[in-house]
Amino acid sequence: MTQTIVETAPAKINLALHVRARRADGYHELETLFAFLQDGDELRFTPGAPTFEIEGPFAAALSGEGDNLVLRAARGFAEAFGLASEGAWVLEKNLPVASGIGGGSADAAAALRLLARVRGVALDDPRLFAVADALGSDVPACLLGRAALGTGRGEKLEPLGDLGAIPVLLVNPGIAVSTGPVFKAWDGVDRGPIPAGTTIDRARAGRNDLEAPARTIAPGIGDVLDRLAATGPVLARMSGSGATCFALYENDEQRSAAANTIRTAQPGWWCLESRLA
Numbered sequence: 001m002t003q004t005i006v007e008t009a010p011a012k013i014n015l016a017l018h019v020r021a022r023r024a025d026g027y028h029e030l031e032t033l034f035a036f037l038q039d040g041d042e043l044r045f046t047p048g049a050p051t052f053e054i055e056g057p058f059a060a061a062l063s064g065e066g067d068n069l070v071l072r073a074a075r076g077f078a079e080a081f082g083l084a085s086e087g088a089w090v091l092e093k094n095l096p097v098a099s100g101i102g103g104g105s106a107d108a109a110a111a112l113r114l115l116a117r118v119r120g121v122a123l124d125d126p127r128l129f130a131v132a133d134a135l136g137s138d139v140p141a142c143l144l145g146r147a148a149l150g151t152g153r154g155e156k157l158e159p160l161g162d163l164g165a166i167p168v169l170l171v172n173p174g175i176a177v178s179t180g181p182v183f184k185a186w187d188g189v190d191r192g193p194i195p196a197g198t199t200i201d202r203a204r205a206g207r208n209d210l211e212a213p214a215r216t217i218a219p220g221i222g223d224v225l226d227r228l229a230a231t232g233p234v235l236a237r238m239s240g241s242g243a244t245c246f247a248l249y250e251n252d253e254q255r256s257a258a259a260n261t262i263r264t265a266q267p268g269w270w271c272l273e274s275r276l277a
């Protein structure tokens with residue numbers, strides 16, 4: 001009997017994101033602290049006849065699109081390893097689309113991990129990282145799936161020590177923001193590296209250099225950050241190119257109280273209560 005294999009695609013956050021330079025190839029040189037949550041999208045795969053379905057709260061946002069990153073990842077895997085990657089995919093889309101928390105990159109990385117498991121490829125095989133790299137700047141970090149310092153365009157990774165299961169709240173005001181235009185709106189000023197220290201100290205002393213350009217595109221991000229800052233977090237910041245913002249808390253009670261306050265004030269906003277992985 002053919003078995004269905006399940007893989008989670010954890011949400012990614014950038015605890016800090018410093019943009020250092022614009023490169024000749026159009027990408028930007030970054031320094032970023034990647035971290036992952038215990039929750040995210042879910043991917044299911046049954047080897048056999050090829051089909052692709054999307055379900056879950058954010059399925060509609062992707063329904064009109066042909067070339068999902070999951071299928072591009074499956075094609076990349078088949079080409080790189082000469083192994084079959086056809087089957088029935090079901091993507092449960094729990095994370096908002098175009099929102100700075102990995103989404104498509106996390107799904108593509110989950111597809112690669114899943115196929116590697118099915119076909120007996122080691123998860124640290126450099127060819128798997130090469131496929132991830134070709135799919136997007138964030139996909140190698142999502143493939144690694146643990147806290148890491150990212151440099152280059154985000155693909156050069158140095159794993160960081162375990163951060164512990166820190167309580168996290170994600171908030172998205174329902175504004176989709178595409179990554180390319182946010183990088184284009186960056187003012188070109190290098191504001192310096194992420195300072196040294198423990199990862200949490202580095203995160204707190206760091207910045208998200210994409211916040212200012214993202215706010216020119218989606219001014220509502222300012223309201224999200226103000227509301228999160230008012231809940232007394234250890235750290236509140238925009239993730240990636242936005243518009244999702246995150247806050248870290250000392251304990252689950254503080255995080256849940258913050259989530260309740262924000263849900264009451266803004267019932268239309270998306271909130272996810274989770275912890276760092």
Ligand SMILES: C[C@@](CO)(OP(=O)(O)O)[C@H](O)COP(=O)(O)OP(=O)(O)OC[C@H]1O[C@@H](n2ccc(N)nc2=O)[C@H](O)[C@@H]1O
Pocket residue numbers: 014017026027028029030032099100101102103105135136137138139152153154179180181183239240241242
């Ligand atoms: C900003 C970040 C931070 O983690 O996250 P998200 O907001 O996407 O979650 C990433 O760098 C996004 O990575 P990813 O979403 O994979 O980007 P890609 O598909 O490689 O690139 C999309 C577009 O973003 C711009 N881009 C991306 C990465 C980078 N280092 N410099 C860039 O200038 C380029 O204009 C590119 O055409």
Ligand SMILES: Nc1ncnc2c1ncn2[C@@H]1O[C@H](COP(=O)(O)OP(=O)(O)O)[C@@H](O)[C@H]1O
Pocket residue numbers: 062065067068069070091096097098099100101102103104105107108177178179180240241242
């Ligand atoms: N499985 C997927 N999940 C989310 N987005 C996807 C997926 N597959 C393809 N995409 C495309 O990728 C875009 C999201 O890219 P991007 O703006 O970089 O988002 P994010 O900031 O969330 O990483 C979507 O608008 C959609 O067109």
